[in-house]
Amino acid sequence: MKPLRLAFAGTPDFAAVSLQALLDGPHTVAAVLTQPDRGAGRGKKVQPGPVKKLALAHDLPVLQPDTLKTDEIQNQLRDLALDALIVVAYGLIIPRAVLALPRLGCVNVHGSLLPRWRGAAPIQWAIQAGDRETGTTIMQMDAGLDTGPMLLSESLTIGARETGGELHDRLAEQGARLLGTVLEDLPGYLEKARPQPEDGVTYASKLTKAGARLDFRLPGAALVNRVRAFNPWPVAWVDFDGQPLRIWDAEEVPDTGEPEPGRIVTVSDDGLTVACGDGAVLLSRVQLPGKRPMTVAEVRRGHPELFQPGATLE
Incomplete structure (x- = not known):
């Protein structure tokens, strides 16, 4: 041809x-x-x-x-x-x-x-x-x-x-x-x-930043899939102390027994363990407003007071 x-x-x-x-x-x-x-x-x-x-x-x-x-x-x-x-x-x-x-x-x-x-x-x-x-x-x-x-x-x-x-x-x-x-x-x-x-x-449907907001009432697998899907755009996010916190990496972890979805259960260099609809997820890489994406370990070195157990991500 x-x-x-x-x-x-x-x-x-x-x-x-x-x-x-x-x-x-x-x-x-x-x-x-x-x-x-x-x-x-x-x-x-x-x-x-x-x-x-x-x-x-x-x-x-x-x-x-x-x-x-x-x-x-x-x-x-x-x-x-x-x-x-x-x-x-x-x-x-x-x-x-x-x-x-x-x-x-x-x-x-x-x-x-x-x-x-x-x-x-x-x-x-x-x-x-x-x-x-x-x-x-x-x-x-x-x-x-x-x-x-x-x-x-x-x-x-x-x-x-x-x-x-x-x-x-x-x-x-x-x-x-x-x-x-x-x-x-x-x-x-x-x-x-x-x-x-x-x-x-x-x-x-077309992706929007508003549509990338996480709802911790969802099962852990659904939350992890959303984080994966929206990386690198529009990037999954939550409201933390009135500011958007972008979430770049997440994985399912065993149920912690915390009944309140969105509540931070534990904080470590591995990440934030957060209760969700059917257990918990570990958020390991995040992005603060105006900052680059960082591991939770990096954030804690600069802001050890920022994430505390009992705080809520919405």
């Missing part, structure tokens, strides 16, 4: 891995679409995202519309005379008019085994739910939310202590590899596309 003329739509690190794979391959990337630059970091300084940085480094035309629904951007895409549009974690809705522009349609790389975890944050939701397996699906896009027919999928085992960041990186590499396989014979894969099953549909 001769090389394809493509455009690429994506924004974060996850998408940049697939874009790099395309740049390393035989196909032509005619343009890159990415979300408008936004403020990031403590100072909210406006800066380009990972996909834009990579595109500019390779002298690719970059389009950053607020929406794909205008005649202006649709005419720009039409003039590119694309074989396919590759979409990876773009973050904007692809309207029907755009889906119909490329000769072979639009192809999406999604970080789950569809139809499980359709939506914005499939990686974190899989860990949070306690899934032991996930994977990547390459699909032909339609007007629904991750509902299109599947071209290729591959499973991947989730490690027992794997974080959202670690799983993100493995799925990004897997997605880039599977995308390359599909593009070797895109017409053939489109011809054999499989509709998604009607059973097993779940949705992975």
Whole structure:
């Protein structure tokens, strides 16, 4: 099959891995679409995202519309005379008019085994739910939310202590590899596309900082999964003395007999043992406001009075 003329739509690190794979391959990337630059970091300084940085480094035309629904951007895409549009974690809705522009349609790389975890944050939701397996699906896009027919999928085992960041990186590499396989014979894969099953549909809503707050009434396993899922973003947190305390590492420990969820039972260099819905969890690495993540042992050396048995995390 001769090389394809493509455009690429994506924004974060996850998408940049697939874009790099395309740049390393035989196909032509005619343009890159990415979300408008936004403020990031403590100072909210406006800066380009990972996909834009990579595109500019390779002298690719970059389009950053607020929406794909205008005649202006649709005419720009039409003039590119694309074989396919590759979409990876773009973050904007692809309207029907755009889906119909490329000769072979639009192809999406999604970080789950569809139809499980359709939506914005499939990686974190899989860990949070306690899934032991996930994977990547390459699909032909339609007007629904991750509902299109599947071209290729591959499973991947989730490690027992794997974080959202670690799983993100493995799925990004897997997605880039599977995308390359599909593009070797895109017409053939489109011809054999499989509709998604009607059973097993779940949705992975967008992550928020507010949604990462821990509720110690939950079972220990659920709390540990949430801490893993939200590492490195948005990071699980609790209220401690009126200030947010971020939690970076947690594990289940034997029941202490403390009936009050959220109460600190013991404090040691190993961490904070905190009562929860069905026992206790050990919080070993935390982050105070304005500070870097530290082990509890490091915090105690600088602030021995800070954590005391009987205090409550909410």
